[in-house]
Structures are given as C-alpha cells and as structure tokens.
Amino acid sequence: MQINFTPGPSQLYFTVEDHARKAFREGIPSLSHRSAAFEKISKHATDGLKELLELPEGYHILFAGSATEIWERSIQNLVAESSLHFVNGSFSKRYHEIAAQSGRQAHKIEVPAGQGFISYSPTSTPELIALTHNETSTGVSLPLDFIHSFREQHPDALIVVDAVSSLPYPKFDYTKIDSVFFSVQKGFGLPAGLGVWIVNERCIAKAEQLQQRGVNIGTYHSLPTLIANAKKNQTPETPNVLGIYLLGRVVSDFLKRGMHTICKETEYKAAILYHALQNHPAAKPFVADPELRSQTVIVAQAGDATETIAKFLAEHGLQAGDGYGDKKKSQLRFANFPTHSKETYELLVDLLEKINP
Amino acid sequence: MQINFTPGPSQLYFTVEDHARKAFREGIPSLSHRSAAFEKISKHATDGLKELLELPEGYHILFAGSATEIWERSIQNLVAESSLHFVNGSFSKRYHEIAAQSGRQAHKIEVPAGQGFISYSPTSTPELIALTHNETSTGVSLPLDFIHSFREQHPDALIVVDAVSSLPYPKFDYTKIDSVFFSVQKGFGLPAGLGVWIVNERCIAKAEQLQQRGVNIGTYHSLPTLIANAKKNQTPETPNVLGIYLLGRVVSDFLKRGMHTICKETEYKAAILYHALQNHPAAKPFVADPELRSQTVIVAQAGDATETIAKFLAEHGLQAGDGYGDKKKSQLRFANFPTHSKETYELLVDLLEKINP
Numbered sequence: 001m002q003i004n005f006t007p008g009p010s011q012l013y014f015t016v017e018d019h020a021r022k023a024f025r026e027g028i029p030s031l032s033h034r035s036a037a038f039e040k041i042s043k044h045a046t047d048g049l050k051e052l053l054e055l056p057e058g059y060h061i062l063f064a065g066s067a068t069e070i071w072e073r074s075i076q077n078l079v080a081e082s083s084l085h086f087v088n089g090s091f092s093k094r095y096h097e098i099a100a101q102s103g104r105q106a107h108k109i110e111v112p113a114g115q116g117f118i119s120y121s122p123t124s125t126p127e128l129i130a131l132t133h134n135e136t137s138t139g140v141s142l143p144l145d146f147i148h149s150f151r152e153q154h155p156d157a158l159i160v161v162d163a164v165s166s167l168p169y170p171k172f173d174y175t176k177i178d179s180v181f182f183s184v185q186k187g188f189g190l191p192a193g194l195g196v197w198i199v200n201e202r203c204i205a206k207a208e209q210l211q212q213r214g215v216n217i218g219t220y221h222s223l224p225t226l227i228a229n230a231k232k233n234q235t236p237e238t239p240n241v242l243g244i245y246l247l248g249r250v251v252s253d254f255l256k257r258g259m260h261t262i263c264k265e266t267e268y269k270a271a272i273l274y275h276a277l278q279n280h281p282a283a284k285p286f287v288a289d290p291e292l293r294s295q296t297v298i299v300a301q302a303g304d305a306t307e308t309i310a311k312f313l314a315e316h317g318l319q320a321g322d323g324y325g326d327k328k329k330s331q332l333r334f335a336n337f338p339t340h341s342k343e344t345y346e347l348l349v350d351l352l353e354k355i356n357p
Numbered sequence: 358m359q360i361n362f363t364p365g366p367s368q369l370y371f372t373v374e375d376h377a378r379k380a381f382r383e384g385i386p387s388l389s390h391r392s393a394a395f396e397k398i399s400k401h402a403t404d405g406l407k408e409l410l411e412l413p414e415g416y417h418i419l420f421a422g423s424a425t426e427i428w429e430r431s432i433q434n435l436v437a438e439s440s441l442h443f444v445n446g447s448f449s450k451r452y453h454e455i456a457a458q459s460g461r462q463a464h465k466i467e468v469p470a471g472q473g474f475i476s477y478s479p480t481s482t483p484e485l486i487a488l489t490h491n492e493t494s495t496g497v498s499l500p501l502d503f504i505h506s507f508r509e510q511h512p513d514a515l516i517v518v519d520a521v522s523s524l525p526y527p528k529f530d531y532t533k534i535d536s537v538f539f540s541v542q543k544g545f546g547l548p549a550g551l552g553v554w555i556v557n558e559r560c561i562a563k564a565e566q567l568q569q570r571g572v573n574i575g576t577y578h579s580l581p582t583l584i585a586n587a588k589k590n591q592t593p594e595t596p597n598v599l600g601i602y603l604l605g606r607v608v609s610d611f612l613k614r615g616m617h618t619i620c621k622e623t624e625y626k627a628a629i630l631y632h633a634l635q636n637h638p639a640a641k642p643f644v645a646d647p648e649l650r651s652q653t654v655i656v657a658q659a660g661d662a663t664e665t666i667a668k669f670l671a672e673h674g675l676q677a678g679d680g681y682g683d684k685k686k687s688q689l690r691f692a693n694f695p696t697h698s699k700e701t702y703e704l705l706v707d708l709l710e711k712i713n714p
Contacts, residue, residue: 001384009387009595017381024374027358029548030366065422065550068577068594101576185595191386193422193550193597216573219458220425237425238366238542240550240597 002314003344006321007136007165007297007335013189014339019249020242029242038241039233045248046233052251052259053167055198056174062226063239064195067164067183069221071098073197074128074179077207077223078158079104080215084126086142089113089135090325095162096130113138116292117146127206128158134166136186137324139285139299139333140292144170151176158203166296168254168338169266178202184243187296188250189339194243199223254338262338269336269345270295276349281356283309286331298334299323306330308357316351318344359671360701363678364493364522364654364692370546371696376606377599386599395598396590402605403590409608409616410524412555413531419583420596421552424521424540426578428455430554431485431536434564434580435515436461437572441483443499446470446492447682452519453487470495473649474503484563485515491523493543494681496656496690497649501527508533515560523653525611525695526623535559541600544653545607546696551600556580611695619695626693626702627652633706638713640666643688655691656680663687665714673708675701 004011023029031038046061055061064070075083075098082105085096090113099106107124111117113135129150134141150159158178163170167182174180179199185192207223217223220236229236254262274293277285282305287293302309306329310320323331334348361368380386388395403418412418421427432440432455439462442453447470456463464481468474470492486507491498507516515535520527524539531537536556542549564580574580577593586593611619631650634642639662644650659666663686667677680688691705 004384004387006387006389009389009598012381012387016386020377020381024369024377027361029373030361030363030369030542032363032366033549065426066594066596069422072576072578098576103573183595185387191597191599192390192595193600216460219429219455221429237423238540238549239423240548240600241366242548243550243597 002317002319003340004319005334005340005348006319007186007333008183009185009192010335010337011189011339012191013250013253015253016190016246016250019246023242023245028245031241033235033238033241041241041245041248042233042235045244045251046230048248048251048255049196052254053172053174053198058201059174060199060204060227060230062197062199062230063235063244064197064221065193065240067162067181067195070181070195070197071095071162072102073218073221073223074160074181075099075102075104077210077217078160078179078203079128080210080213081105082107082124082126083128083130084109084124084157085130086117086132087111088115088117088138088140089132090137091135091162091164092130092132095132099130114140114287116140116142116289125154126157128160129154130160130162132162133170134163134294134296136165136297139287139294139297141166141294141296143291144172148173148176158206165335166294168259169263169296171263174200184247186335187337188247189337190246190250191243194240194247196247197226199227257338265342266295266336266338269340269342270298272345272349273298273334273336276352280352283332283352296336298336300332300334301330302332303330305357306332309352309355312355313348313351316347318348318351359674359676360697361676362691362697362705363676364543364690365540366542366549367692367694368546368696369548370607370610372610373547373603373607376603380599380602385602388598390592390595390598398598398602398605399590399592402601402608403587405605405608405612406553409611410529410531410555415558416531417556417561417584417587419554419556419587420592420601421554421578422550422597424519424538424552427538427552427554428452428519429459430575430578430580431517431538432456432459432461434567434574435517435536435560436485437567437570438462439464439481439483440485440487441466441481441514442487443474443489444468445472445474445495445497446489447494448492448519448521449487449489452489456487471497471644473497473499473646482511483514485517486511487517487519489519490527491520491651491653493522493654496644496651496654498523498651498653500648501529505530505533515563522692523651525616526620526653528620531557541604543692544694545604546694547600547603547607551597551604553604554583556584614695622699623652623693623695626697626699627655629702629706630655630691630693633709637709640689640709653693655693657689657691658687659689660687662714663689666709666712669712670705670708673704675705675708
C-alpha cells in the first residue's frame with residue numbers, strides 16, 4: 001500500500017488500526033452515549049487534548065461533525081452583525097463565504113494565494129476575527145506573532161483560529177485566542193467524521209448574549225447546548241463514538257511520544273523537504289517567503305513536471321497530494337503530519353533528488 | 358461480551374467488524390472525499406439503499422452527522438413559517454422543540470406516551486408535517502395507513518417521517534412521503550456518527566424557494582448544496598468516509614439476505630417477545646394497543662421487577678435497554694433489529710419465562 005502524503009484525509013496515524021480493532025473487540029461502537037463508559041471515553045479524549053495543547057483553564061473542548069460545521073457554528077454563535085476574515089486561499093475564502101451566507105456582514109482582507117498579511121492596520125471593529133493558521137490549499141502558515149497581535153488591537157473581538165491542518169504542531173498562546181478548531185483526519189491521522197472545537201468563556205458569554213437578544217444560534221449544536229453536555233462529558237446527539245475513542249487513544253500516543261519530539265521531527269522533515277525543493281531543477285517551494293512556509297503542508301510548484309514527479313513517487317510507493325483547485329496539474333502538496341516518519345521523508349527527498357524531468 | 362438490546366447505539370450488525378478490518382487494510386479511511394474511489398463508495402451506498410428501500414425515481418439520499426442534525430436541517434430548509442408535529446414521546450417532542458428553537462411556529466398535536474393519534478382531523482395548513490414513525494422512547498409505531506393518510510388531507514404540505522429506529526423494516530409508500538431519515542446506529546447496526554436524509558424533488562424546490570425569499574437555509578448543509586454534491590456522489594464537507602463505506606457494505610449484506618426474510622424474522626421475533634410479555638407475571642407490554650406496538654423497539658413495563666429482570670438477563674449475556682428518561686427504573690426496552698438473530702430472541706424469551714421476581 002502507498003504512503004499517503006495528501007493533506008487530508010491523510011495517512012492514518014500508525015497506531016489507529018490497532019486501536020480500532022480493540023474498540024470493536026470491546027464493543028465501543030455500540031456504547032450508549034449516555035453511559036458512564038462513554039463519558040469516560042469522552043473525558044479521556046478531552047483531558048488528553050487539554051494536556052497535549054497545554055490549554056489554560058476555562059477552555060472547553062466540543063465535538064462537531066467536521067471543521068466545516070465549525071465554520072458555520074462559530075459564525076452562528078459568535079457573530080450578530082460582522083466578522084473580519086483574512087483570506088489567502090481556498091479555505092479561508094470558504095470560511096468568509098459561510099459567514100456571508102449566514103447573513104452576516106462578512107468583511108475580508110484578501111491577498112493572493114501563497115502570500116501572507118504583513119501590513120495590517122485595523123480600520124473596523126468586527127465582533128469576530130477569523131484567521132486561518134494554515135492554508136491547506138497553498139501551504140502558507142500565518143506567523144504566530146501575527147495571530148497573537150490581534151488581541152491588543154481588538155480587545156473586544158473574538159479571535160478565532162482555523163488550525164485544521166496544523167494542529168497539534170503550533171504552540172499557540174491561547175490567552176490571545178478565544179477559539180481554535182481542527183478536524184481529526186489531518187494532523188491527528190484519524191478517520192474523517194469528527195471536528196474538534198475549542199472555545200473559552202468569552203465565546204460562551206457571547207453566544208448566550210446573542211440568544212438573549214433573540215438571534216438564532218441554532219439548536220442541538222448551539223454553544224450553550226454543546227457546553228451543557230460537555231460539562232457532563234456527553235454530547236447533545238449520538239456522536240461519532242468510535243471517532244472520539246480513537247482521538248483519545250492517538251492523543252495518548254502523542255503524549256507518550258512527547259510534543260517536543262513531534263515538533264522537532266516536524267521541523268526536521270519540513271527543513272529537508274524545503275531544502276530539496278530549493279535545489280530542485282523542476283519543483284520549487286510555492287511559498288516564496290520562508291517566514292510564511294507551512295511546516296505541516298508543504299506545497300511544491302512543479303509546472304509541467306508535476307505529473308512526471310507524481311508518477312515517479314507513486315512508482316516508489318509514495319502518493320503525493322495534488323495541487324488544490326486550479327493548481328491540480330501544476331503543484332504537489334505534501335502533508336507533514338506526526339504519522340509521516342523521518343525515514344519516509346528522507347525517502348521522499350532522496351527520490352526527489354533522483355528525478356529531473 | 359454481552360448481546361446488546363439497547364435501542365441505539367445497538368449491537369453492531371454481525372458483519373461490520375470484518376468490513377471495518379477490510380476498510381483499514383484497503384486504506385479507505387484515508388481516501389480523499391474528492392477522489393473517484395470515494396465517489397464509487399458513496400454511489401455503492403446510495404444505490405444500495407435505493408434498492409433496499411425501493412425508493413421511486415426522484416428521491417435523493419444525503420449524508421449528515423446525525424438524525425439530530427436532520428431534525429434541524431429539515432426545519433431550516435423546508436419551513437418558512439409553520440410546522441405541525443405529532444408528539445407522543447421524547448423524540449417526537451425534541452423534533453418539535455427544535456422547530457420552535459429555530460424560530461418557526463411549531464404547532465403540535467400531543468398524546469400521552471404509549472399512545473397513538475387515532476382521531477386527527479386537519480384544522481391548520483402547515484408547510485411541514487412531522488411524523489415520528491417509531492417512538493424509540495416508548496415503543497409506539499404509527500400505523501403506515503396513518504402516515505400515508507396525510508398526503509390527501511394536506512396536498513401542499515411536505516410530509517417528513519422520522520424513521521430513526523425502524524428502518525429498514527417499514528415498507529413506506531414513498532409517493533405519500535416527501536422526506537424520511539434515520540441514523541445508522543439503530544436498524545443498520547453500524548457505529549454511530551452518520552445520519553441519512555432522503556428527500557424528493559418537492560423538498561428541493563421548497564428549499565430553493567426559501568433561499569430565493571432570503572430565508573437563511575444554512576450553508577454547507579443547505580439542501581441545494583447537499584444535492585449539488587450528492588449528484589456527483591460527493592459531500593460538501595469531508596464526511597465520515599468509513600461510516601459511508603460500512604453503510605454500503607451492510608446494505609449489500611441486507612440485499613443478499615433479502616428484505617422479505619429480514620421483515621419476516623423481525624415480525625417473528627416481535628411476536629414471540631410480545632407473547633412472552635403478555636403472559637408474564639411481572640413484565641407487560643407497555644403499549645396497550647396491539648396496532649400501535651412497534652416491531653423494532655419493544656418496551657416492557659416491569660415496575661419494581663425491572664432491575665431484577667435486567668440483572669437476570671445480564672447474567673445470561675443479554676443486555677436489555679433501560680427505559681427512557683423517567684421510565685429508567687420501571688421499563689425495559691428491547692431493540693429488534695436485523696442484527697438480533699431469531700436464536701437470540703428465543704433465548705431472551707426463554708429467560709423471561711424463567712424469571713418470576
């Protein structure tokens with residue numbers, strides 16, 4: 001079987017299959033979500049995540065169907081009138097569109113794909129500022145300093161960070177962020193079908209305030225309903241119990257391996273791949289500014305050589321991700337997640353050095 | 358391991374573990390939901406369901422996170438002003454509440470738990486009529502004739518049927534229903550985390566009409582967006598790919614076994630359990646009217662004997678479901694799904710006959 005470098009769903013974390021086998025053996029998929037056994041599984045996953053991400057007190061972990069759902073729920077629950085979106089690729093653009101479709105004044109600051117936002121100065125007072133930490137479509141990561149700078153400029157705004165394809169890697173200063181979310185099929189290497197939404201007390205207060213004002217904040221997945229259930233380690237609906245179980249197991253595996261090791265390895269793998277691309281005759285890093293280059297989704301501009309390179313890698317057991325959207329035939333994307341071993345990345349780099357189309 | 362009679366999540370269908378093992382071996386959980394391989398998996402599941410349920414032309418199958426989500430989405434997409442709900446238990450009540458929370462005029466006709474609606478005569482003209490075919494909380498099934506009678510009385514209303522804990526058993530006349538939905542962890546014996554929403558062209562037209570009138574019908578899971586993706590055998594978001602794969606496999610298993618056989622066995626198992634309860638000194642059928650007794654969720658009123666009976670069954674490897682809500686200590690619920698074999702039901706009946714607390 002091929003090693004999968006597509007940036008999501010990506011290669012499963014190498015322990016997942018064993019955990020799933022154990023789950024079936026133990027009857028986890030037929031547990032009631034109102035049982036003490038489920039509450040224990042849910043608590044294990046959320047406690048583990050709090051430890052892994054070093055969340056401060058007052059941050060809550062909620063489960064949704066997907067990160068796409070969290071785009072919608074975050075707008076629905078946290079914005080009465082206006083949000084401000086930093087758009088530099090297809091996913092940040094989609095978050096902005098969802099805010100507009102939800103009937104909010106969705107403002108945006110937009111730069112071309114592959115670029116970041118260096119010279120922002122505040123002109124409006126949005127209720128929510130949406131930042132996509134890692135643009136999965138282009139391989140641009142916003143520098144943490146940039147993300148952390150908004151709290152001071154906009155003390156009243158809620159700062160919401162889409163970290164779909166970067167967590168668990170980035171070390172956010174959560175005191176400068178109100179909400180972060182991700183989906184499990186990227187960095188956590190799990191089967192798709194679960195989104196994880198982290199919110200602080202300011203988010204909860206805002207949702208309650210909207211509800212009191214008569215804004216429709218949704219029903220079973222409104223923030224107050226999600227929180228009331230999460231406090232009991234439950235969910236409003238019958239959730240993806242198997243997914244929550246597997247998340248808890250993989251988070252435990254990450255904790256045993258240590259975030260320090262995972263981060264060092266991530267940076268090593270990114271460094272050797274970017275180095276190989278910089279020296280490659282046909283494939284170059286797409287993101288020009290090294291400060292903006294993602295450590296977890298590495299995008300190569302390969303033009304006419306794209307197909308040849310992808311084929312050569314596939315012949316050697318490595319499945320590169322296609323470029324996103326209209327870059328399908330001119331770029332390749334490489335997920336650099338905890339499941340991708342150093343050895344795999346060294347093989348990838350060796351192969352890239354051998355191919356000169 | 359115990360055989361699980363809780364009405365959802367219930368005992369997995371006996372083939373699911375093998376299918377899951379195969380899915381992991383073949384890399385299904387890391388497939389991109391934009392790949393041809395996923396489209397094939399999705400088409401296999403929806404084509405199979407259309408055949409299994411004998412859906413007429415013009416009925417579409419959509420995927421959501423849960424049946425709870427479909428309660429919300431159906432109101433959001435199909436109702437501008439008012440819906441009418443037939444409430445006879447906790448789940449029909451919750452559907453009504455979700456409509457009210459969504460800001461609609463949610464009317465209801467309510468009877469006590471354990472009862473049906475015999476003497477309905479139309480007085481209003483709702484846009485949507487919500488019928489819960491099988492009240493999982495009480496074991497009442499609405500007769501199919503009753504469900505099918507609304508089309509004539511309300512030709513302009515959309516008839517929406519919650520069949521969460523009854524499908525694939527009931528043989529609906531889909532020409533008299535506009536939408537049906539279920540979640541996979543009940544009759545289909547699958548891990549939770551997937552809701553299946555069936556809609557016809559009238560539903561789609563209604564959602565488009567609401568959208569044109571400026572009603573907020575949601576974003577990524579609005580009916581037009583779901584349909585546009587479903588036509589390509591895709592989903593708007595990264596879905597529960599493993600769940601959709603497993604659904605397709607189990608539907609194929611059901612087709613091989615044959616719906617005729619599954620229905621006959623369901624009726625046999627229900628008949629012997631109701632018969633045992635009618636003759637039991639301590640546990641009686643909760644639903645008094647035999648016409649209203651569910652074939653798929655059988656509820657026993659056992660009063661003070663509840664705990665003793667549950668313990669006795671558990672000692673013999675059978676896990677009865679608790680009564681729902683405030684009936685937790687006075688009732689037992691028994692799922693009668695395709696995964697529960699005739700032999701298992703015969704054992705259950707034998708054990709019930711032996712215990713006289």
